[in-house]
Amino acid sequence: MNKKKVIALVAIILVIAVIAIVVGINLAGNNGEKNTVQNQVSNENKLGNTQVAQTQNNTLENEEETQNNQENGSGKALVVYFSHTGNTENVANFIHQAVGGDIVKLETEEQYTDNYNDLLDIAQEEKNENARPALSTKIDNIDEYDTIFLGYPIWWGDMPMAIYTFLDEYDLSGKTIAPFVTSGGSGLSGTSKDIQGEEPEANVTEGLSIRDTNSADSQSEVNSWLSEIGF
Numbered sequence: 001m002n003k004k005k006v007i008a009l010v011a012i013i014l015v016i017a018v019i020a021i022v023v024g025i026n027l028a029g030n031n032g033e034k035n036t037v038q039n040q041v042s043n044e045n046k047l048g049n050t051q052v053a054q055t056q057n058n059t060l061e062n063e064e065e066t067q068n069n070q071e072n073g074s075g076k077a078l079v080v081y082f083s084h085t086g087n088t089e090n091v092a093n094f095i096h097q098a099v100g101g102d103i104v105k106l107e108t109e110e111q112y113t114d115n116y117n118d119l120l121d122i123a124q125e126e127k128n129e130n131a132r133p134a135l136s137t138k139i140d141n142i143d144e145y146d147t148i149f150l151g152y153p154i155w156w157g158d159m160p161m162a163i164y165t166f167l168d169e170y171d172l173s174g175k176t177i178a179p180f181v182t183s184g185g186s187g188l189s190g191t192s193k194d195i196q197g198e199e200p201e202a203n204v205t206e207g208l209s210i211r212d213t214n215s216a217d218s219q220s221e222v223n224s225w226l227s228e229i230g231f
């Protein structure tokens with residue numbers, strides 16, 4: 001091989017080598033981009049999956065909470081009560097502190113006297129007449145509540161007639177009604193059954209009865225009752 005041929009061969013080899021290097025760099029670059037894009041896509045997928053998983057978890061948790069609320073009859077609670085001398089109000093406040101939600105005191109349009117003997121006569125007359133004393137308290141959003149804690153003092157072995165007015169005015173079908181009373185010793189006096197009679201489509205729980213002299217110290221009794229009925 002003469003000198004010229006050797007130089008030409010070396011030149012060809014050099015050109016091929018340069019081309020190979022340039023192509024190699026390009027390929028490497030493309031692969032790098034591809035890898036970066038693939039990594040991004042994979043990361044985004046992972047993120048997407050995590051978000052989907054989180055959404056599913058949240059949905060599951062919400063469903064569980066709703067189910068729990070339905071099981072124990074909680075959901076949104078309203079404590080509604082009538083109280084003339086404050087005993088039933090004490091118990092109502094303990095319930096409200098424990099379960100949250102809203103609390104409403106029922107007031108009659110005509111206020112009852114503070115004279116005990118006169119009040120005994122008025123209450124007996126109202127019971128004998130099956131009266132429905134008008135309520136000045138109005139509850140516009142009763143549909144929002146799943147559970148109604150209904151409190152009243154025992155008057156003449158019965159609910160005050162204002163509670164019958166309340167039960168006439170509001171349809172509590174499908175709701176849970178948890179009755180609580182204070183009394184001088186008569187206890188619930190069968191009033192849970194009376195409530196069920198007035199609201200046949202409601203679920204009336206076991207009631208709570210507190211002695212009038214004990215109402216201010218009834219918090220632990222209230223809490224035991226709440227847990228017994230599922231709150």
Ligand SMILES: Cc1cc2nc3c(=O)[nH]c(=O)nc-3n(C[C@H](O)[C@H](O)[C@H](O)COP(=O)(O)O)c2cc1C
Pocket residue numbers: 082083084085086087088089119120121123124152153154155156157158182183184185186187211212
């Ligand atoms: C008109 C009237 C009738 C009552 N009748 C009874 C009754 O039949 N049995 C009973 O144990 N206590 C009776 N009590 C006592 C109350 O139920 C008791 O003092 C109650 O805690 C009062 O609740 P308040 O403070 O929320 O109004 C009567 C009280 C009044 C004013």
